[in-house]
Amino acid sequence: MDDLYREVIIEHYKNPGYRGHLDPHDIQFEDNNPLCGDHIEITIQTDENEKVADARFDGHGCAISQASADLLIESIIGKPLDEVKQLNKDHILEMLGIELGPVRLKCALLSLKVLKAGVYGLGEASDDLVE
Amino acid sequence: MSLDVGSIRKQFPIFQRETSPGVPLIYLDSTATSQKPIAVIEAMNEYYRRSNANIHRGVHTLAEEATAMYEGAREKIAKFINAPSAKQVIYTRNTTESINLVAYSWARANLKAGDLVILTEMEHHSNLVPWHMLQAERGIELEFIPVTEDGLLDLSAYKTLLNRTPKLVSFTHMSNVLGTINPAGEIIRLAHEAGAMTLVDAAQSVPHLKVDVQALDVDFLAFSAHKMCGPTGIGVLYGKKDLLEAMPPFLGGGDMIKEVKLRSFRANSLPHKFEAGTPAIAEAVGFGAAVDYLSSVGMDAISAYEHELTEYALERLIEIPGVRLFGPDAEKKGGVASFVLDSVHPHDVAQILDKGGIAIRAGHHCAQPLHEKFGIPATSRASFYLYNTKEEVDLLVNGIYKVKELFG
Ligand SMILES: Cc1ncc(COP(=O)(O)O)c(C=O)c1O
Numbered sequence: 001m002d003d004l005y006r007e008v009i010i011e012h013y014k015n016p017g018y019r020g021h022l023d024p025h026d027i028q029f030e031d032n033n034p035l036c037g038d039h040i041e042i043t044i045q046t047d048e049n050e051k052v053a054d055a056r057f058d059g060h061g062c063a064i065s066q067a068s069a070d071l072l073i074e075s076i077i078g079k080p081l082d083e084v085k086q087l088n089k090d091h092i093l094e095m096l097g098i099e100l101g102p103v104r105l106k107c108a109l110l111s112l113k114v115l116k117a118g119v120y121g122l123g124e125a126s127d128d129l130v131e
Numbered sequence: 132m133s134l135d136v137g138s139i140r141k142q143f144p145i146f147q148r149e150t151s152p153g154v155p156l157i158y159l160d161s162t163a164t165s166q167k168p169i170a171v172i173e174a175m176n177e178y179y180r181r182s183n184a185n186i187h188r189g190v191h192t193l194a195e196e197a198t199a200m201y202e203g204a205r206e207k208i209a210k211f212i213n214a215p216s217a218k219q220v221i222y223t224r225n226t227t228e229s230i231n232l233v234a235y236s237w238a239r240a241n242l243k244a245g246d247l248v249i250l251t252e253m254e255h256h257s258n259l260v261p262w263h264m265l266q267a268e269r270g271i272e273l274e275f276i277p278v279t280e281d282g283l284l285d286l287s288a289y290k291t292l293l294n295r296t297p298k299l300v301s302f303t304h305m306s307n308v309l310g311t312i313n314p315a316g317e318i319i320r321l322a323h324e325a326g327a328m329t330l331v332d333a334a335q336s337v338p339h340l341k342v343d344v345q346a347l348d349v350d351f352l353a354f355s356a357h358k359m360c361g362p363t364g365i366g367v368l369y370g371k372k373d374l375l376e377a378m379p380p381f382l383g384g385g386d387m388i389k390e391v392k393l394r395s396f397r398a399n400s401l402p403h404k405f406e407a408g409t410p411a412i413a414e415a416v417g418f419g420a421a422v423d424y425l426s427s428v429g430m431d432a433i434s435a436y437e438h439e440l441t442e443y444a445l446e447r448l449i450e451i452p453g454v455r456l457f458g459p460d461a462e463k464k465g466g467v468a469s470f471v472l473d474s475v476h477p478h479d480v481a482q483i484l485d486k487g488g489i490a491i492r493a494g495h496h497c498a499q500p501l502h503e504k505f506g507i508p509a510t511s512r513a514s515f516y517l518y519n520t521k522e523e524v525d526l527l528v529n530g531i532y533k534v535k536e537l538f539g
Pocket residue numbers: 162163225226227228255257258303305306307332334335355366497
């Protein structure tokens with residue numbers, strides 16, 4: 001059981017550092033995982049150099065989806081948006097440090113999908129964003 | 132009535148496996164799909180090894196054998212649900228396709244804008260979406276029998292709805308989330324008194340209870356082989372003969388015709404009229420074997436045993452602080468225990484239990500509106516069949532305590 005629910009995941013799930021909602025914000029996006037009803041919203045403030053000045057996530061769902069979101073937000077603060085656009089699923093899996101089956105992978109990648117749809121300014125979050 | 136569960140388990144090869152080294156499989160997800168006894172696996176194997184051929188029309192030995200096996204299974208299934216004739220047993224892919232068949236063929240021929248179809252708030256998506264689609268296409272109206280706080284259908288609200296002269300009442304015999312066994316006979320009788328047709332989603336009832344279509348006097352009844360020890364890929368639509376005969380065909384193609392001209396066709400007689408193209412032959416053979424298997428154990432014995440097990444499971448689960456159970460008490464339900472645990476997401480519950488080899492399901496179980504009604508996005512669901520034991524329930528309970536520890 002310890003392999004999937006590593007301490008880092010439980011810790012970020014129970015005590016997230018970046019849960020919240022920024023107002024005003026420059027970027028906002030939200031989406032659901034229809035399979036389990038997980039929900040993630042991300043808000044971002046950018047600076048004049050097109051970098052992430054600050055960011056937060058909000059929502060509800062399983063430990064994997066919420067911990068991934070917290071880790072992801074932590075990892076993008078201070079990063080240029082262009083770099084954020086390049087993030088892919090390996091980034092999330094590296095931070096989580098676990099292997100996931102296809103169902104749980106969707107939970108883990110929900111926040112990245114939401115983030116990229118927001119940063120790219122898309123109308124809809126597609127799974128292609130996190131392939 | 133008691134079952135020799137020890138010897139029943141030996142008939143299911145999957146229980147010999149471990150989910151990881153040293154961790155035996157505890158399968159509590161039969162509501163999603165049941166495991167398969169060796170008799171079913173062997174019957175399909177034998178068919179492919181000895182008798183594989185396309186059915187009907189062929190005159191060679193294999194074609195005759197295959198046809199006899201395919202039609203023989205239909206006879207067995209008809210007997211199992213006490214259908215007056217095997218001609219009224221239409222093979223489909225599953226419950227979902229059976230309901231869609233009624234929605235496409237019967238409903239499109241018989242319903243017009245403004246006609247009312249009554250469903251319930253506890254339906255599986257397969258008995259909602261086909262009617263949403265017909266509503267969009269035809270402008271039919273939909274109303275829903277409400278579900279009470281303790282997970283029962285509100286029959287007095289139903290009686291009020293019946294005053295609006297519905298054309299069809301379509302409802303689940305047993306809820307796959309709450310486990311509620313609905314009083315199908317009474318619902319059907321009231322529908323008929325109001326002049327409505329009835330469709331029963333029997334996906335969860337036929338596998339677990341003795342279902343007699345003539346005693347129910349039901350007009351259409353749908354179920355799937357894979358939830359009753361049979362293979363995936365095959366299900367049944369039972370229908371009253373005059374209704375099926377009057378209905379236009381569903382899919383067009385080979386096998387469903389009597390005669391084809393360049394510009395026209397004449398539909399075949401029942402049941403073939405609704406079975407276009409090469410069907411799931413091995414699966415039908417497996418379905419027949421599944422029905423034989425369940426009959427040999429005895430449906431009454433299976434129901435009684437499941438009831439005992441469910442009673443025990445509910446008792447043990449409700450003892451756990453933070454567990455909230457959904458659905459009525461054991462008297463009114465089948466072998467399903469859906470619950471939430473504190474604020475732990477059901478996915479996390481299921482994933483941690485899986486580490487102990489315990490397979491339960493987490494999510495909305497294809498009944499999103501029902502979950503919305505109870506104000507929760509998802510539940511964890513343990514479900515039981517003839518091969519489960521009280522020891523497995525105990526392991527489930529221990530597993531839930533472990534989840535609490537980890538997330539506590
Ligand atoms: C009550 C109910 N209806 C319909 C279905 C759909 O069955 P199938 O997926 O075999 O078509 C299910 C299966 O989950 C069910 O539990």
